Amino acid sequence: MGKGGMSHGDDQQENMAxxxxxxxxxxxxxxxxPELGPYDVRIRMKAVGICVSDVHYLKAMRVADFxxxxxxxxxxxxxxxxxxxxxxxxxxxxxxxVALEPGISCWRCESCKEGRYNLCPDMEFxxxxxxxxxxxxxxxxPADLCFKLPENVSLEEGAMCEPLSVGVHACRRANVGPETxxxxxxxxxxxxxTLLAARAFGAPRIVIADVDDHRLSVAKTLxxxxxxxxxxxxxxxxxxxxxxxxxxxAGVDVTFDxxxxxxxxxxxxxxxxxxxxxxxxxxxxxxMTLPLTSASAREVDVIGIFRYKNTWxxxxxxxxxxKIDVKPLITHRFGFSQKEVEEAFATSACGGNxxxxxxxx
Numbered sequence: 001m002g003k004g005g006m007s008h009g010d011d012q013q014e015n016m017a018x019x020x021x022x023x024x025x026x027x028x029x030x031x032x033x034p035e036l037g038p039y040d041v042r043i044r045m046k047a048v049g050i051c052v053s054d055v056h057y058l059k060a061m062r063v064a065d066f067x068x069x070x071x072x073x074x075x076x077x078x079x080x081x082x083x084x085x086x087x088x089x090x091x092x093x094x095x096x097x098v099a100l101e102p103g104i105s106c107w108r109c110e111s112c113k114e115g116r117y118n119l120c121p122d123m124e125f126x127x128x129x130x131x132x133x134x135x136x137x138x139x140x141x142p143a144d145l146c147f148k149l150p151e152n153v154s155l156e157e158g159a160m161c162e163p164l165s166v167g168v169h170a171c172r173r174a175n176v177g178p179e180t181x182x183x184x185x186x187x188x189x190x191x192x193x194t195l196l197a198a199r200a201f202g203a204p205r206i207v208i209a210d211v212d213d214h215r216l217s218v219a220k221t222l223x224x225x226x227x228x229x230x231x232x233x234x235x236x237x238x239x240x241x242x243x244x245x246x247x248x249x250a251g252v253d254v255t256f257d258x259x260x261x262x263x264x265x266x267x268x269x270x271x272x273x274x275x276x277x278x279x280x281x282x283x284x285x286x287x288m289t290l291p292l293t294s295a296s297a298r299e300v301d302v303i304g305i306f307r308y309k310n311t312w313x314x315x316x317x318x319x320x321x322x323k324i325d326v327k328p329l330i331t332h333r334f335g336f337s338q339k340e341v342e343e344a345f346a347t348s349a350c351g352g353n354x355x356x357x358x359x360x361x
Contacts, residue, residue, distance in 0.1 A: 014030050015031050015032070015136060015138050016028050016029065016031060016136065016336075017031035017073040017136030018074050018135040018136070018336075018341050019031075019072065020058060020072050020073075021071045023058075023060065026074065026342060028336070028338050028341060031132070031137075033140050034140050036084055036085075036140060037140075038087045038088040038089075039086050039088050039089060039143055040085075040141065040143060041084065041085050041098075041140070041143045041146055042082070042085075042138055042140050043080040043081065043082055043083065043098060043100065043138065043139055043140075044080050044137065044138050044361075045078055045079075045080040045136055045137060045139060045361045046079060046361055047080070047154075047155040047158065047359065047360060047361070048134055048159060048358070048361065049159050049160065049162070049330075049356055049359075050075075050345060050348040050356075050357040050359075051076065051077055051163065052188070052189070053127075054075060054127065054348075055348055057074065057127070058074070059349070063128075064283070064286065066128055068129045069129065070130070072132055073127065073132035073135060074127050075126065075135030076102040076126035076127045076133050076134055077162040078100050078126075078134040078139075079098060079099045079100065079157075079158030079161075080098065081096070081097055082096045082146070083138065085143065089143040091148075092143055092146060092148065097148065097149040097158065098147055098149060098158070099161045099162075099312060099316065100139075101147070101161075102125055102126035102133075102134065103124065103145075103307065104123065104124040104142060104145065105117035105122070105123050106120050106122040109121060109122065115309070115310075116309060117309055118306055118307045118308055118309040119306060125307075135336075137361065147161070147312040147316060149316065150316060152320060153316060153319045154327075156360075157319050157326055157327065158316075160193075160319075160329065161311075161312055161315040161319075163190060163193050163356070164196070164197065164311075164315045164318075165308035165311035166190055166194070166307070167190065167193040167194035167195075167196060167198070168197045168314055168315055169307070169308035169311055170194055170197070170256055170279050170305050171197045173279060173305050174256070174279045174303065175254075175277075176197075176198050176203050177203075178202035178203075179204070179253075180198075180202070180203050180204075180253045181203065181248055181250050181251065181253045181254075182198045182205070182207070182252075182253065182254050183206075183207050183208075183244060183248065183254070183268070183271055184198070184207070184209070184258060185255060185257045185264045185267055186259035187210035187212065187216055188210075188355075189329065189356055190282065191210070191215075191219075191258035191259070191282075192219060192222060193326070194258055195219060195222055195223065195224055196222060196325075197324070198256075199223050199324075200323045205225050205249070206223070206224050207224065207225060207226045207227070207228060207244060207247045207248050207252075208227055208228070209227070209228040209230045209244060210227075210229070210230065211229070211230055211232055214352075214353055215355075216229060218328070218355065221328065228243050230267070232263065233263075234262060234263040234266060237263060237266050237267050240267060241271045244267070245271060251273030251276065252273055253272075253273060253276050253277070254272070254278075255269075255271055255277070255279070256268075256281050257282055258282045259284050260282030261284040262285060262290065265278070265280065265288055265290055266290055268280075269290060269294075269295040269300060270291065270295075272298075272300050274298040275299050276300055277300070277301045277302075278295075278300055278303070279303050279305060280303070281305055329355050329356045330355075330356045331356060332344070332354050332356075332358070333359075334347075334358070334360070335361075336361045340359075341359075344357050345357075
């Protein structure tokens with residue numbers, strides 16, 4: 001994965017990819033694949049979603065400390081069809097439809113040995129510099145990170161396993177269950193998949209808060225019990241917490257902050273009941289000023305998440321069984337031409353009614 005590079009020859013049918021070559025500049029150019037290793041598979045990409053991190057890379061050539069220093073293939077939410085397998089691959093065959101988990105961990109470090117491979121310091125993750133991504137005709141990836149799709153799960157739904165995994169991992173970290181009343185702060189794509197995951201984990205009551213009326217209406221159609229319109233003004237936190245508690249009608253056991261700003265995290269800490277949990281999912285701000293003393297006095301636990309681990313089988317089971325339906329989140333679809341790639345990223349970046357923008361290759 002990610003070991004290919006720019007191709008300058010005509011070997012086989014030329015593999016094309018969407019390369020991030022500069023700020024606000026994407027180019028479809030040849031992408032030379034690495035040799036197929038014994039435990040690798042070659043996948044023809046069929047569905048690739050745009051993540052907010054992809055947009056950040058396009059706008060600034062960096063996300064946090066990850067800086068794009070040379071051209072990079074973009075994209076990491078993906079599914080496709082197996083076209084070639086390595087000599088030691090036994091569980092997949094050409095023609096299988098698969099969803100790809102985009103990160104390769106080292107399996108040697110302490111985090112990996114503890115089973116928390118998502119925290120591996122040497123993780124190679126699609127479209128995280130300097131590793132290339134998956135918005136390409138074909139990619140090569142380890143077979144053990146490719147998960148066969150159930151017959152009733154589409155390739156687009158398979159690609160949605162990546163964002164859904166964030167919500168599933170958050171619910172696991174917060175121990176969401178049938179006795180957990182959940183507040184979700186932020187109704188963007190990650191907030192919405194967290195809502196879906198919390199319901200699938202059995203949460204009996206879910207309230208979601210956001211600044212955008214359209215996204216709140218989407219959250220309501222996806223199963224939120226109540227929605228609360230909030231502002232961006234931190235001075236409104238106390239009043240909005242009263243509204244949130246009223247909407248919940250009971251104590252807030254777990255709050256997921258899916259935005260990650262001073263105001264959203266302050267809201268989460270103040271709204272959560274004594275002894276409850278706040279899970280920081282969003283990464284809006286690197287540093288925040290927060291009311292931690294009062295939260296500590298109420299023994300509110302603050303937990304974080306980073307990506308996910310061992311989530312694809314459960315995501316696929318939720319999709320297969322119908323416990324989760326991600327199809328309403330896919331609002332826009334594009335093909336894989338230069339013009340459509342540019343239009344797709346512009347659509348995703350402008351927000352509006354767009355939730356998940358998907359490429360069909």
